[in-house]
Amino acid sequence: MPGPRAKHGKRAILREKARVAVLISGSGTNMAALLYASRLPDAPYRIVLVASNDPSAAGLAIAEAEGVPVFAQAHRGMERAAHDAAMDAAIRASGAEYVALAGYMRVIGPAFVSAWAGRMLNIHPSLLPKYRGLATHQAAIDAGDRVAGCSVHLVTDELDAGEVLGQAQVAVLPGDTAGTLADRVRIAEHQLYPRVLADYVSRPFDADWLVAQVRERALALPQAEETVSHGMPCFGIVKGKKFGWVSLDHHGDGRTALLARISGLDEQAHLIESDPMRYYRPPYFGDEWIGIRLDLGDTDWEAIDGWLQRSWRSVAPKRLTTLIDAADQF
Template sequence: MKNIVILISGRGSNMQAIVEAAIPNIRIAAVLSNNENAAGLAWAAERSIATDSLNHKRFSSRLEFDQAMMEKIDAYQPDLVVLAGFMRILTPEFCRHYEGRLINIHPSLLPAFTGLHTHERAIEAGCRIAGCTIHFVTPELDCGPVIAQGAVPVFDDDTADTLAARVLKVEHQLFPQAVADFAAGRLKIIGNRVVRSPSAKLESQLLA
């Protein structure tokens, strides 16, 4: 049984997708947030999942907050830490502490459009394809080894909101499978490369 700790900042729709996938041999040990009013905390608590929050605004530095959050996370002895809409830039100390067991989902086809406002930027750039990327987290923002990507078309009449909704559907399919593959030992990071076993189920894909 693998312990999974999920970090969120808002409604946590990807967290919900992972919980509802009922992945074999994993235990959602806790859902933590930097926002005590995050809607996802209430959703998790209603399902008897341990929850906690830590307001980053109460700390004098990013590192001080990260160290306090690491203490909360480590209390659950996680095999994997999942960033599911955790809207914080993490310090190198945090990333190294969970090296090889920290994954994130980003709403673009990395390395394109790191950072924020990805959908607006994709539309403004005239992209015909957009999507999401699941990757291991390293100290360099949004640059960790790619686990999988899911792509969707960009239509002429798309807005940032309509494109975001289409990409989110793909996120909800790929993220639970990434967690399942990790928990089953079907993927791991070696150096700067993700290695999959022949039995890995997760594949990058194009979905309309």
């Protein structure tokens, strides 16, 4: 089956679906929701592994019946680090690029979390930052909340404290118990998690998101401003020269790219020769500019920071660069 289409203006480019491993400990209903959603037309991800810390987890049988590879390693009798390492090895062997926790009831150690930073998601049955940890439904009822719900967030070392990527609200009804409320929240979870996961794995290819990342970095530079030039977002010094553009399917080339200043033709040629998929000569911009693809799915944003700073410095008045250099000494 072909992968989803990443839209770029008038063109649509096929790209591979993101590979996701799902970790479970029990029935696997959220895993099943993710799996079935992955088989819908234009879904941007596919499930390549379902793994569990409980070999008897019912969700493993669902995954096997659906033809998804499974892995199980009981955690009892193992040091946390050793168990984490076994799970990590299975995930990497599957080729997964992302990890989705779906009722995985094992606390993950910092090394495992760090290894998958920015690529591990979890679903939690509350409207974070409210009610981290367990017994969330009863906590909402006891607090007299009119709404409860669920959140999908990135996993960090701090429990249920990572960036919230999406939430769904569920009304608390008169006479609700923790059990009745949990049943309705679970329905919301099954709607929310596939949508948020799909959006998250698509971000590295989404033109609006990519422009926002460049904008945040460019406008953090001294006296930088944004305009529109040649139909593209453009960044320059206030009342001064331009130091960057974001090319969006320029002349139908299907690319989302940063255009930054360089030293000249020799550097341009060297960059293109070193990585012709990432670097290119932007039409109509000449030898002192390089196109840097942002839509390949593996953008190094620290490197983009460096390109923007270098490009800004090449056009900034000396009074600005002198101030920056002086500040850097402290």
